[in-house]
Amino acid sequence: MTRAFYARPAVEVARDLLGAILRHGTASARIVEVEAYLGENDAAAHSARGLTPRTQVLFGPPGHAYVYLIYGMHHCLNIAVERTGNAGCVLLRAVEPIADVTLPTNGPGRLTRALGITLEHYGVDLTRGSLTVCTPETVCAPERPLTFEIGVSPRIGIKKADGLPLRFFIKGNRYVSGLGSQRLAARAAADDQDLAGNVVR
DNA sequence: GTAATGATCTCT
């Protein structure tokens, strides 16, 4: 993805990231669920209270990683978007494994653990280096559809600015996180059932 | 310096 791809409103970038490929080293996975955070006018965004040491990358140029530790034990991966000075970002919430991924990837904390993303990736440039996002056509995954329906819902787990439809996900994809998906995924692993179409909310 | 908080996950 180019710098220009990220230099757009958070909602646009979020929707366009669905289906794209997240790569870290040899590991790769398809992005199936994201959330948009709008910057200083979004009470739920970390950048809502202005520039702090942690959030400075959000105010910097687009296309850089914003990684932070949540609840003392989970890392979350975001991508800074919009032009320099605008603190919008996109939270990656779930991915579908393609290669060299063994751990579960449905959920923000799980996907960072599965792909080995930590605080050391804070601020790295996603347009160059080992942690990148690219278009699905550049990866050989012919069994996965390039077109899909996009589902929309309120963001998960936040208390401020709740209810805004800023969460986007691939409808029917079994790797989407959210209500019930953990039990469904566990049952799928146990029964080897195909859950496609049953995770839409 | 101290205390509250949290864009989560796992188990009960």
Place this chain on the structure above:
DNA sequence: GAGATCATTACC
């Protein structure tokens, strides 16, 4: 429904 566990932030 509660506990784990700590960086960041706000407030004294």
